[in-house]
Amino acid sequence: xxxxxxxxxxxxxxxxxxxxxxxxxxxxxxxxxxxxxxxxxxxxxxxxxxxxxxxxxxxxxxxxxxxxxxxxxxxxxxxxxxxxxxxxxxxxxxxxxxxxxxxxxxxxxxxxxxxxxxxxxxxxxxxxxxxxxxxxxxxxxxxxxxxxxxxxxxxxxxxxxxxxxxxxxxxxxxxxxxxxxxxxxxxxxxxxxxxxxxxxxxxxxxxxxxxxxxxxxxxxxxxxxxxxxxxxxxxxxxxxxxxxxxxxxxxxxxxxxxxxxxxxxxxxxxxxxxxxxxxxxxxxxxxxxxxxxxxxxxxxxxxxxxxxxxxxxxxxxxxxxxxxxxxxxxxxxxxxxxxxxxxxxxxxxxxxxxxxxxxxxxxxxxxxxxxxxxxxxxxxxxxxxxxxxxx
Numbered sequence: 001x002x003x004x005x006x007x008x009x010x011x012x013x014x015x016x017x018x019x020x021x022x023x024x025x026x027x028x029x030x031x032x033x034x035x036x037x038x039x040x041x042x043x044x045x046x047x048x049x050x051x052x053x054x055x056x057x058x059x060x061x062x063x064x065x066x067x068x069x070x071x072x073x074x075x076x077x078x079x080x081x082x083x084x085x086x087x088x089x090x091x092x093x094x095x096x097x098x099x100x101x102x103x104x105x106x107x108x109x110x111x112x113x114x115x116x117x118x119x120x121x122x123x124x125x126x127x128x129x130x131x132x133x134x135x136x137x138x139x140x141x142x143x144x145x146x147x148x149x150x151x152x153x154x155x156x157x158x159x160x161x162x163x164x165x166x167x168x169x170x171x172x173x174x175x176x177x178x179x180x181x182x183x184x185x186x187x188x189x190x191x192x193x194x195x196x197x198x199x200x201x202x203x204x205x206x207x208x209x210x211x212x213x214x215x216x217x218x219x220x221x222x223x224x225x226x227x228x229x230x231x232x233x234x235x236x237x238x239x240x241x242x243x244x245x246x247x248x249x250x251x252x253x254x255x256x257x258x259x260x261x262x263x264x265x266x267x268x269x270x271x272x273x274x275x276x277x278x279x280x281x282x283x284x285x286x287x288x289x290x291x292x293x294x295x296x297x298x299x300x301x302x303x304x305x306x307x308x309x310x311x312x313x314x315x316x317x318x319x320x321x322x323x324x325x326x327x328x329x330x331x332x333x334x335x336x337x338x339x340x341x342x343x344x345x346x347x348x349x350x351x352x353x354x355x356x357x358x359x360x361x362x363x364x365x366x367x368x369x370x371x372x373x374x375x376x377x378x379x380x381x382x383x384x385x386x387x388x389x390x391x
Contacts, residue, residue: 008255011057012042013064013071014085019222020192020240021065024085027244028063035252054078061251063244066093081254083247087134095254097247100266101135104236105142105189108217111234111272112187113150114337115215116281116288116326119186120147123157123175125195136191139219143189150328155182172202180206184213185280193218193225196233200277204230211280221273231276236269239387243267270387271344271377287312288326291319292334299338300362305331335362340376343369347381348388354381 012028015021025042032038041057054062055078062082066072072092075082084096112120122143124136144154157178160171179202182188190196196218200210208214210231218226221237246267281289294311295303308331309316323331342361346352355366363369373381 007037007039008061009039009041009057009059010251011054011059011062011064012040013054013062013066013075014042015065016042016044018220019224020220020238023238023240024065024244024247027241027246028248029244030241031245031248031252035249061255063247063251081251083251083254085243085247095250097243097250098266099135099238099240099243100268101138102142104219104238104269105139105144106146107236107269107272108139108189108219109143109146109150111217111236111274111278112189112215113147114327115187115278116292117185117187117215118152119155119183120152121155121157121182121186121188123188123190123195123199124159125191139189139191155186168198172198172205175199175202176206179203179208179214182208182214184208185215186213187215187278188217190216190218193220193222193229193233193235196235196277197225197229200229200231200233210277215278215280217272217278221270226273226275229275229277231279234275234278235273237271237273237388238269239267242387274341285322285326287314287319288322291323291331292327295331295334295338299335300342300360302362302364303335305335308335336372336376339363339369340373343373343381344377344384344388347385357381 012025014024016025032040041059054074059078059080061080062075062078064071064075064082064084065086066075066084067086076092082093082095084093085098087093087096087098109120120143122140124140140156147154157175160166160174165171165174175198179199188199190199196216199216203210203214203216210216216233218233218235219238221235226233226235246265281292291308291312294308298307305316305319309319312319314322320330323329323334327334329337339361343357346357346360350357352360354370358364358366358369361369370381373384377384
């Protein structure tokens with residue numbers, strides 16, 4: 001009888017204090033349940049926690065968010081297979097899994113553009129010379145490209161030059177002054193949800209109304225942070241569970257002495273979860289604004305463009321031309337967009353069958369909803385539900 005294989009001992013250097021970190025841990029735990037068992041070493045805390053005594057743990061592998069060179073040096077000294085989830089220092093760790101941060105920036109830009117806004121801004125978390133926030137730079141670049149392709153520009157917040165002003169109590173005043181100077185109404189992308197909360201607090205201090213004067217979207221869809229924000233924060237939801245799962249799969253290959261993929265594979269974000277912080281329509285054309293509000297209020301019913309025309313005193317051709325000019329899409333496209341967003345919400349928040357979801361979202365037939373969802377969202381409703389209900 002052959003001896004039982006020893007259970008791999010895996011160190012998880014991932015913060016437990018954030019929804020992002022806990023999502024990664026859920027994905028790793030799911031992989032271990034399916035393909036383990038694994039024994040985990042983890043110390044609860046945040047990203048700023050002191051680096052643990054990795055060499056003393058006697059681990060076989062490491063999955064980490066490597067955000068400082070000091071932590072990187074400790075991990076390298078352990079001389080065990082490592083998968084990096086930040087990938088800010090790729091020349092030190094060839095194996096990693098990352099979020100598709102350019103797509104995050106594009107989704108935020110498209111969400112704000114869909115509101116009819118003409119002025120845009122970005123508020124980052126760190127200093128521009130900080131190489132460990134490469135994810136933020138990627139989001140900003142793609143956000144800016146998306147907005148500029150539509151013919152607009154982006155104002156970017158500058159981190160305080162003096163170290164003494166980095167503390168939030170002081171920085172808040174500078175951020176409030178910057179927000180007060182933005183043209184209105186404007187759409188702002190925050191690098192993550194915590195930064196989005198900072199923006200909302202500074203906007204309130206500056207007397208800038210959200211969303212009437214400023215629409216704000218964050219990143220991570222941390223439910224606690226977003227729901228406790230005033231107003232509740234819209235956010236790009238990341239597929240952290242899948243990132244964790246893929247990281248564990250890659251480490252398993254390395255532990256088995258199978259060569260992994262050295263360039264960092266990317267995991268796509270799940271989409272924008274709309275909150276009250278972007279619940280606005282900013283456009284000069286009152287006819288289009290009236291039509292768009294009618295669609296928002298009634299898209300869950302089986303309305304058509306002919307029903308929208310009953311709310312505005314123009315012909316179908318005129319409405320389509322003006323709608324296209326203001327929002328870049330037709331009234332028919334807008335009805336489908338709003339309906340699909342409702343379908344996404346119901347898939348993520350309920351166990352209702354597809355036929356009921358279709359009826360509650362304005363579709364006469366579940367088959368039509370399924371086909372449109374698959375074409376527009378590029379996955380089936382069942383796949384979307386599985387990704388969102390498992391986070």
